[in-house]
Amino acid sequence: MKYFLTRVLPPTLILLIGLTAWEIFVRVRELPVYILPGPVAIVQALLRDWATLYPSLVVTVLITLGALTAATVLGVLIAVLFAQSKWIELSFFPYAVILQVTPIVAIAPLIIIWVKDTATALLICAWIVSFFPIVSNTTLGLNSTDHNLLNLLQLYGASRRQVFWYLRLPSALPFFLGGLRISGGLALIGAVVAEFVAGSGGIQSGLAYRILEAGYQLNIPRMFAALFMITGTGILIFILLTLVTHFALRRWHESAVRREG
Amino acid sequence: MREAPALVALRGVDKVYSNGVEALRGLDLAIREGEFVSLLGPSGCGKSTVLRLIAGLGDPTRGAIEWADQRRDIGFVFQDATLMPWATVLNNIYLPLRVRGMARAEAAPRIERAMEQVGLAGFGTAYPRELSGGMRMRVSIARALVAEPEILLMDEPFAALDEITRFRLNDDLLKLWADQHWTVVFVTHSVFESVYLSTRILVMSARPGRVSSEVPIQVPSPREPSFRTSHDYAEQCRTVSARLAEAMRS
Numbered sequence: 001m002k003y004f005l006t007r008v009l010p011p012t013l014i015l016l017i018g019l020t021a022w023e024i025f026v027r028v029r030e031l032p033v034y035i036l037p038g039p040v041a042i043v044q045a046l047l048r049d050w051a052t053l054y055p056s057l058v059v060t061v062l063i064t065l066g067a068l069t070a071a072t073v074l075g076v077l078i079a080v081l082f083a084q085s086k087w088i089e090l091s092f093f094p095y096a097v098i099l100q101v102t103p104i105v106a107i108a109p110l111i112i113i114w115v116k117d118t119a120t121a122l123l124i125c126a127w128i129v130s131f132f133p134i135v136s137n138t139t140l141g142l143n144s145t146d147h148n149l150l151n152l153l154q155l156y157g158a159s160r161r162q163v164f165w166y167l168r169l170p171s172a173l174p175f176f177l178g179g180l181r182i183s184g185g186l187a188l189i190g191a192v193v194a195e196f197v198a199g200s201g202g203i204q205s206g207l208a209y210r211i212l213e214a215g216y217q218l219n220i221p222r223m224f225a226a227l228f229m230i231t232g233t234g235i236l237i238f239i240l241l242t243l244v245t246h247f248a249l250r251r252w253h254e255s256a257v258r259r260e261g
Numbered sequence: 262m263r264e265a266p267a268l269v270a271l272r273g274v275d276k277v278y279s280n281g282v283e284a285l286r287g288l289d290l291a292i293r294e295g296e297f298v299s300l301l302g303p304s305g306c307g308k309s310t311v312l313r314l315i316a317g318l319g320d321p322t323r324g325a326i327e328w329a330d331q332r333r334d335i336g337f338v339f340q341d342a343t344l345m346p347w348a349t350v351l352n353n354i355y356l357p358l359r360v361r362g363m364a365r366a367e368a369a370p371r372i373e374r375a376m377e378q379v380g381l382a383g384f385g386t387a388y389p390r391e392l393s394g395g396m397r398m399r400v401s402i403a404r405a406l407v408a409e410p411e412i413l414l415m416d417e418p419f420a421a422l423d424e425i426t427r428f429r430l431n432d433d434l435l436k437l438w439a440d441q442h443w444t445v446v447f448v449t450h451s452v453f454e455s456v457y458l459s460t461r462i463l464v465m466s467a468r469p470g471r472v473s474s475e476v477p478i479q480v481p482s483p484r485e486p487s488f489r490t491s492h493d494y495a496e497q498c499r500t501v502s503a504r505l506a507e508a509m510r511s
Contacts, residue, residue, distance in 0.1 A: 148343040151318050155337055156408065158360045166356065170347045252346045252388045 037221040042228065045221035053210060057229050060191055060206035063119065064233070067126030068187040072180065075134030083142035083168065100132035104190055108197040122194045129190030133182040141175025142168050174253050177245040184237040192230060266329060267291035268412065268444055269315060274324035276310050284310040286469035288324070297438055297445045299455035299462045301501070303509055307470025308448040312414045315446065333412050336405030340417040342397035344389040350400050351385040357408035375407040378437060395426035406437070412444045419454070431457055435484050452505060456498050457489060464501070466508035473508040476501050
């Protein structure tokens with residue numbers, strides 16, 4: 001109840017006020033729907049076009065989740081590799097940075113030309129955008145183990161493998177989860193941007209393609225409806241990953257434990 | 262009285278860190294079996310360095326560390342409890358046995374016993390952050406205890422605790438020392454704590470660190486909390502304080 005009052009109610013109120021103001025603004029100024037549709041028109045478009053929008057949502061979500069899974073698995077593996085030796089990290093980390101800072105819009109056309117299967121190409125684009133926070137955070141986490149705990153394990157004659165499993169991996173967990181939350185949003189952005197660039201038609205079309213299509217047809221309410229679905233998906237991913245973080249850390253990490261006043 | 266042979270001895274040890282700091286110069290000391298030795302000195306006199314060298318966490322720049330026959334099993338207790346925050350009390354104490362490859366079921370009774378010995382019974386499923394500083398230190402001691410070390414190295418273990426907690430842990434530690442036939446090397450900067458606990462105090466002087474004097478402490482055994490308020494205790498504290506003041510002047 002208290003959670004609802006402090007966390008859910010205020011943003012919901014703001015949302016309702018904003019939507020109402022938007023609707024009033026559109027009606028008072030008598031703006032045509034092809035310039036700016038009001039929330040009511042957008043919801044109508046969402047319901048009317050659900051049959052075409054929903055399959056597109058599924059396509060985009062699948063690419064996003066695929067990319068996020070790949071980013072998690074490969075990101076952690078790369079971070080573990082980096083943590084094995086300072087030399088590996090120093091030699092390869094700059095290339096991870098290069099991949100991260102190169103705008104995906106600039107390289108997406110290349111990837112789409114090189115990779116025949118569109119879905120795979122989109123997956124690769126979304127992965128490139130989303131893997132860096134996981135690599136960078138997990139690497140930092142693996143290197144942040146308490147030195148005295150490392151000393152203690154050395155004293156007890158622990159092997160490298162034991163040090164890794166007993167100490168380094170668990171102490172990297174909060175860092176990894178922090179990276180994962182950023183990567184979740186980036187995977188969605190990567191998927192949508194890549195879809196824009198690909199612009200392919202056919203049955204495999206995601207929400208970005210629906211936005212492009214609605215733009216050509218000047219069907220602005222549908223454009224907004226697709227946009228809302230993307231935003232909603234992003235929020236949902238964020239909430240889910242926040243919950244995962246909370247349940248993984250709630251017993252021991254300061255970030256997840258409530259402060260007593 | 263004939264002295265017991267040295268369990269471990271540091272002979273002419275110099276330690277210079279890679280950043281150029283000279284921590285120890287020409288340090289000689291011997292720890293005999295069953296002793297409770299305190300290293301007493303100001304901050305930066307290399308007390309902790311001595312412990313680290315005995316533990317094998319680093320090599321002396323010059324000189325040698327000699328063990329009586331072979332290197333013994335060592336327990337180490339750090340100033341902060343140094344627990345794994347993600348693991349329960351039980352799993353924290355299990356750590357040394359887990360490293361040795363002992364199965365959980367086999368280790369369970371030993372963990373249970375160690376927890377009882379330090380007064381942690383019933384706290385097995387708690388996480389470190391849920392415990393007070395004193396309780397965390399008890400977990401740290403239990404973790405050292407469970408591996409059944411022959412020599413226990415303690416690096417200012419009670420320095421961050423309040424006095425009431427410290428006194429209780431002092432008494433508990435003395436009891437464990439008597440029961441377990443441990444050899445303890447205890448680093449502290451408290452004159453009162455060192456006199457209360459030790460059979461022998463090595464006073465160290467700083468920059469570079471070396472042993473400046475040695476004070477044996479005579480106490481009727483077993484030690485009782487009443488020792489803390491005795492005239493004898495005050496007398497020996499005065500002696501040790503004078504030696505410490507001397508060490509800091511030189």
